[in-house]
Amino acid sequence: MLKEETIIADWSADMYELDETETYDVEFMLSCLGTTPKRILEIACGSGRILVPLANAGHTVAGLDMDEAMLRKIPAKAEGLDNITWRIADVIVDDWGTGYDVVVIAGNFLMNIVSKEGPERAQKVLLEKAKPALKPGGMLYIDYNYTFYPEQWYVHPGERVIWEGTDSHGTSGRMLLCDSTYDGATGLIRSTRRYELKTATGEKIRKEMPSVKHFVKLEQIHTWLAEEGFRIKNEYGDYAGNPISEATGRAIICAVLTEA
């Protein structure tokens, strides 16, 4: 990795830790999974925000993520646990393993896949790869940002500061999202992510990265799941367990693999 990319990755991992501290999605997930210990694979486990609480709850968990700086946050949180493993992997191209009771694709990862594949194809690949990773009867748990009104959520002219702060290496600055657009015909959300950082030694970094995401409609997920042999067991629109509606902001899907 280039030095600049390493600095951005380290700063981003620290900002994620500082900013993304919610636990209500994990608590809801745990209530859906039940108390019987399960073998769980989390796709894109990041810094272990979800993975570690699943292990603490008694499940045997494995996590995959492509970002070393994020994975490096896990050992300190997982001290004393012998039911947790993680490894670096690109979840679109690398092997997931087999024999899991549950595959988790949460924390809005469905909308944030980094891949050379187009964003829509990458989403479909995730559902295709979940099938051989699961035992027959196993469950795929998906949780992502969902709205009936994507054009209201994703169209933002101008700049928005997403993260701002100083990391453990003394690098300080901010990350902005600029000029977000949404194309209703393709579901594509385009924006530019800009990093403006200054290292502890005074080195300045300004990096712009184009971002293309795909807003996947519920009907499309339903079709993909059916094609892979999944049956939807439960579906929720928020962490209070309400159905998906105009008023809710998530799609939380528990789908059971009915075909081997």
Ligand SMILES: C[S@@+](CC[C@H](N)C(=O)[O-])C[C@H]1O[C@@H](n2cnc3c(N)ncnc32)[C@H](O)[C@@H]1O
């Ligand atoms: C928003 S974080 C979510 C982390 C975790 N699931 C959570 O909810 O806290 C997204 C993670 O996806 C990972 N990621 C993105 N594309 C990936 C890919 N193709 N393979 C593996 N990990 C990927 C990033 O490295 C990042 O850690």
